[in-house]
Amino acid sequence: MINFIPAQVSHLDAVVALEQGTFPDDAISRRSFRRFIDAPSADFYVAVDADESVQGYTVLLYRNSTNLARLYALVLAPSRQGMGYGRKLLQWAEHLADERHCLFLRTEMATSNQRAEQLFRGEGFRLIELREAYYPPSSGQSTDALVMQKLLPRYELGDDSGVGATDEYVPMLTQTTEFTCGPASLLMAMDYFDRPSTDPAAEELEIWREATTIYMTSGHGGCGPHGLARAAYNRGLSARVEVNTDSPLFIESVRQVQKKDVMQRIQAADMNFLQAQGVPINVRDYTLELLKEDLANGALVMALISTYQFDGVRAPHWVLICAADDDFVYINDPDYDTLPWESSTQRQYLPIPIATFNKAFGYGGRKQKAAVVLQAIK
Numbered sequence: 001m002i003n004f005i006p007a008q009v010s011h012l013d014a015v016v017a018l019e020q021g022t023f024p025d026d027a028i029s030r031r032s033f034r035r036f037i038d039a040p041s042a043d044f045y046v047a048v049d050a051d052e053s054v055q056g057y058t059v060l061l062y063r064n065s066t067n068l069a070r071l072y073a074l075v076l077a078p079s080r081q082g083m084g085y086g087r088k089l090l091q092w093a094e095h096l097a098d099e100r101h102c103l104f105l106r107t108e109m110a111t112s113n114q115r116a117e118q119l120f121r122g123e124g125f126r127l128i129e130l131r132e133a134y135y136p137p138s139s140g141q142s143t144d145a146l147v148m149q150k151l152l153p154r155y156e157l158g159d160d161s162g163v164g165a166t167d168e169y170v171p172m173l174t175q176t177t178e179f180t181c182g183p184a185s186l187l188m189a190m191d192y193f194d195r196p197s198t199d200p201a202a203e204e205l206e207i208w209r210e211a212t213t214i215y216m217t218s219g220h221g222g223c224g225p226h227g228l229a230r231a232a233y234n235r236g237l238s239a240r241v242e243v244n245t246d247s248p249l250f251i252e253s254v255r256q257v258q259k260k261d262v263m264q265r266i267q268a269a270d271m272n273f274l275q276a277q278g279v280p281i282n283v284r285d286y287t288l289e290l291l292k293e294d295l296a297n298g299a300l301v302m303a304l305i306s307t308y309q310f311d312g313v314r315a316p317h318w319v320l321i322c323a324a325d326d327d328f329v330y331i332n333d334p335d336y337d338t339l340p341w342e343s344s345t346q347r348q349y350l351p352i353p354i355a356t357f358n359k360a361f362g363y364g365g366r367k368q369k370a371a372v373v374l375q376a377i378k
């Protein structure tokens with residue numbers, strides 16, 4: 001039976017011996033281990049037997065103001081390897097990083113360390129970089145390193161601490177063009193509310209034709225909230241528009257007067273349609289409290305975010321908000337390359353820290369907020 005306990009000075013001899021035996025060319029120094037014991041920006045735990053003898057250790061390093069934790073060391077005594085303890089120690093390290101509200105856990109290992117690579121891959125880490133000649137030379141040759149990373153927080157279905165879907169996760173769909181984030185978000189909601197499209201690839205473009213503002217920034221127009229609500233209504237969903245202004249949306253994103261005029265006309269037409277069908281258009285500040293209330297009532301919310309917080313580019317982007325808790329808003333992000341996530345599984349229930357979401361929700365100089373609240377028709 002092995003326990004994980006905070007490292008103390010009395011453990012240092014055993015830790016240093018194990019470290020030097022494991023990494024003779026690149027061992028962490030005793031001084032460093034000593035510092036990690038008290039450092040507020042580190043977690044240093046040892047794995048001990050019932051007789052308190054040290055059988056392994058892990059060190060995590062944190063930097064203020066980043067959401068990134070670095071797994072600096074994870075080592076088991078050779079006599080204890082291959083028995084599942086390495087995986088347990090790694091899971092403990094993830095738990096520690098999670099407790100500090102880190103979004104990512106990152107680590108490096110030699111490209112030749114296949115056992116570690118297997119372990120990390122199995123625990124959901126993804127390769128993000130290959131660093132050449134990262135480790136100092138042993139017998140004349142330096143070694144390359146794999147940098148692997150894992151996104152830590154996950155929304156757990158049925159967990160009381162959050163609001164959102166309880167029985168099944170909202171399925172993920174990746175947009176197929178750069179201008180169809182809105183339609184892809186709507187298609188995910190349709191799937192979740194048991195109205196799946198029989199031909200999503202065709203319908204993605206069809207919804208865009210119905211909901212586009214025709215112009216927006218450069219390139220093709222995106223979709224507006226009124227048009228998307230109209231498309232949702234036409235597909236048998238209950239919809240509600242939430243905007244914080246009754247002046248036309250996004251028209252500052254184009255210069256020409258004719259383009260502005262076309263955008264206003266199409267928005268007016270969508271609004272007339274919605275009013276005629278009794279689809280509510282609320283002009284107010286759609287706050288986090290209102291959003292959480294909607295999620296608690298079983299809704300999904302399409303929200304227009306500015307990607308500036310993520311990639312430094314002020315582009316409007318529709319995402320589907322699926323859940324929220326005290327720390328994060330969880331989104332399904334239909335985009336394949338705007339945000340720095342690597343795989344579509346990472347873009348499903350992607351945790352966005354509340355503070356980041358508050359900055360990202362709203363577009364343009366006037367921070368126009370737009371959302372469409374979707375529900376199954378009861």
Ligand SMILES: CC(C)(COP(=O)(O)OP(=O)(O)OC[C@H]1O[C@@H](n2cnc3c(N)ncnc32)[C@H](O)[C@@H]1OP(=O)(O)O)[C@@H](O)C(=O)NCCC(=O)NCCS
Pocket residue numbers: 022072073074075076077080081082083084085086087088108109113114115116118119122
């Ligand atoms: C990497 C290390 C921590 C793994 O710990 P471990 O207790 O041996 O591993 P576990 O028994 O928990 O096995 C976890 C996974 O590792 C992989 N693994 C374990 N033994 C392996 C072996 N002999 N060959 C290849 N992969 C192996 C498997 O994927 C295994 O998962 P599975 O049991 O579902 O197949 C340990 O081997 C170690 O301390 N190595 C030296 C230090 C090091 O390289 N640290 C990581 C980089 S800092």
